[in-house]
Amino acid sequence: MSERTLNIAHLYPDLLNLYADRGNILTLVQRLRWRGIEAVVHEVTHHDQPRLAAYDLVLLGGGSDREQEIVGAYLAKHKDEFARAIANGLPVLAICGGYQLLGTYYQLPDGRKIPGLDVLDMYTSAGTGLPRLIGNVAIETEYGIIMGFENHGGRTVHHHQPLGKVLHGHGNDGESGFEGVHHLNVWGTYIHGPLLPKNPQFADAVLATALAYAGHSPELEPLADDTEALARRAFLSRRMPDVNLS
Numbered sequence: 222m223s224e225r226t227l228n229i230a231h232l233y234p235d236l237l238n239l240y241a242d243r244g245n246i247l248t249l250v251q252r253l254r255w256r257g258i259e260a261v262v263h264e265v266t267h268h269d270q271p272r273l274a275a276y277d278l279v280l281l282g283g284g285s286d287r288e289q290e291i292v293g294a295y296l297a298k299h300k301d302e303f304a305r306a307i308a309n310g311l312p313v314l315a316i317c318g319g320y321q322l323l324g325t326y327y328q329l330p331d332g333r334k335i336p337g338l339d340v341l342d343m344y345t346s347a348g349t350g351l352p353r354l355i356g357n358v359a360i361e362t363e364y365g366i367i368m369g370f371e372n373h374g375g376r377t378v379h380h381h382q383p384l385g386k387v388l389h390g391h392g393n394d395g396e397s398g399f400e401g402v403h404h405l406n407v408w409g410t411y412i413h414g415p416l417l418p419k420n421p422q423f424a425d426a427v428l429a430t431a432l433a434y435a436g437h438s439p440e441l442e443p444l445a446d447d448t449e450a451l452a453r454r455a456f457l458s459r460r461m462p463d464v465n466l467s
């Protein structure tokens with residue numbers, strides 16, 4: 222039995238799991254295991270009641286408009302609990318469709334609005350006749366360069382701190398030059414691919430935050446990450462040669 226255990230909730234894995242978002246969970250669990258830290262993953266489907274007090278980290282993945290509409294209705298039932306937990310420092314990582322659902326609303330191309338959790342002062346609209354924002358993306362962040370893939374119709378506007386500055390790709394709205402959000406212990410981003418295997422330094426920052434939230438020491442023994450470094454260099458040189466890693 223390890224001294225430190227982390228409870229990770231994967232919310233709606235049956236509905237929000239685009240572009241291998243499940244790989245983010247595998248990365249978190251494996252990076253903990255390599256340090257002898259136990260991880261318990263709670264797969265919370267729409268049949269279950271989320272128990273936010275029992276989790277040290279919550280992950281919301283991406284999904285299509287259709288799935289978002291279904292998830293939006295479930296999340297609406299837990300709005301107050303989410304608001305309280307997040308204000309209390311609950312770490313949340315939300316990707317693409319999940320990211321959009323943290324805001325006030327996501328407006329569909331037909332004009333209807335899916336209400337979000339409203340934990341961020343942020344909204345997203347798909348607009349009509351606008352192209353989707355698709356392609357490889359790299360951003361400059363406090364965790365170094367984060368890279369991956371984006372594919373979204375929605376344009377997100379907020380005045381919180383962004384996760385990073387766009388070096389390549391589109392980001393939040395294709396115009397602002399910013400990508401994602403970082404507010405309290407909440408990170409939102411359009412980056413799939415999945416996000417965490419390609420960005421181990423960010424994965425560790427999320428884990429350290431979750432360990433601290435759980436009342437454990439956030440110290441994480443460094444890992445070699447040679448394969449990850451090789452993959453990052455290859456990805457940049459082949460797909461985004463305009464981005465310099467060093």
Ligand code: GLN
Pocket residue numbers: 239282283284285286289316317318319321347372373374375376
């Ligand atoms: N439905 C959203 C959009 O296209 C989110 C898509 C996703 O999660 N990739 O904007």
